[in-house]
Amino acid sequence: MASPDAPATYDPRDYPPVAVTCDVGVLTVLAGQLSVLLVERGEAPFAGGWALPGGFVRPDEDLGQAARRELAEEAGAALAASVEHLEQLASYGAPDRDPRMRVVTVAYLALVPAPPGPVGGGDAAAARFWATEDLPTLAFDHATIVADAVERARTALEHTTLATSFVPDEFTLGELRRVYEAVWGQRLHAPNFHRKVQRSEGFVEPTGQRTATGGRPALLYRAGPARTLVPPLLRADPEGSS
């Protein structure tokens, strides 16, 4: 780790202190909109502003553990328990990203099904989901982190089965399709989507049950064992090729 013959002046103990935090971008699909969980800050800096849930990593805790703990503390145990997927997103460490001191944050991406009621129960003064298309001003560099989280989610849906993390245990293919439509921001052709999902080995498994939702009852499915989608489900036009 230490450069083998770094000058003695670079003993880390001589450095100005560095803090390491974890921030979590919790995404869900709410009312047809890809949404992210934000908490209202109670203290400076950015007191009263909105930020991602997160906080300092404790001495004996791994980074992923810290992300889960902070999520439970700030957004409530119920929401933390509903997290179906948690992965590391990226780290952000611009020297001036926190006015108090040097802080490097390791950001995580979490996916949850739409919560049944209002979120809360955590320490934060307020916690709610915001449509990613209509965000308030965010503290620190959290707008960048959210943008990166959204982009990661978009590509994850192409190559993995993670879309099932946005729906309840049992779901219809229509619900799954609406997840794709919300995350990608584009309409999908229902009949073709139906077949492509079923052709992807291990993506979904029928339960045998049906639901009624105002039209013809739909078959219910469960997430299958596959984690990657072969072949991938590609967006029509990701954003140009260059």
Add this chain to the structure above:
Amino acid sequence: MASPDAPATYDPRDYPPVAVTCDVGVLTVLAGQLSVLLVERGEAPFAGGWALPGGFVRPDEDLGQAARRELAEEAGAALAASVEHLEQLASYGAPDRDPRMRVVTVAYLALVPAPPGPVGGGDAAAARFWATEDLPTLAFDHATIVADAVERARTALEHTTLATSFVPDEFTLGELRRVYEAVWGQRLHAPNFHRKVQRSEGFVEPTGQRTATGGRPALLYRAGPARTLVPPLLRADPEGSS
């Protein structure tokens, strides 16, 4: 960042110190083998062992800058200058990953063309490329980081034009195909590869020049403006779908 009402005991200044480092996995294709640059450690822990180039992030430096600086210091300016692509890979922060103290490392992935001569010129006692299939025992958790870097490179070649980072400015499609074969560890059908590359808008541009290499002279190409590959170039069997 700070949990709005975290107990006062979690002021970061009270914590045992945390250090932040950057480690760089420099990949290249050497002698038909996907290879990674390792440096021999001069000091404890793991003195005499092999590790990724890297070191402590300095107070006023961004994470990516630290990665570039450490690379130049430990592997020589020539190699650092040949880096055609540098991206953040992931962060590693298990509490006991460094025996000296709590160290969180932000790992970067760099891609370079095969170096013309031996690497070196840096501070490290020794620096050389090792085939990723035949690595020595690595210090810290660097074996995990290398494995993640290799996996990232494999999928990057499917969806991006980054394969061109492994070859010189001007190259033949045969050289490009051999990069894919080395990184993916599988043979590719030359005629079909040739056409798929040319059909991918903006992947490569002909220079008009030719080379002779023992067979029919090949046309030389340059990297095109595209950064993403549409359609993607998919591996035959990535590793199963589940």
Add this chain to the structure above:
DNA sequence: ACAATAGTGTCTATTAGACAATATGCG
């Protein structure tokens, strides 16, 4: 009947993957 959602059939243009064949250098 009509609206609404689910699901199937089928056609066509495109593509992937395999193989054959040709091109052009070297000894």
Add this chain to the structure above:
DNA sequence: CGCATATTGTCTAATAGACACTATTGT
């Protein structure tokens, strides 16, 4: 020539994308 590598032609099975159509509920 014979060998090696590059490049083009072409065929076939599979796929994507579009559209028409049928199915099953509630009002």
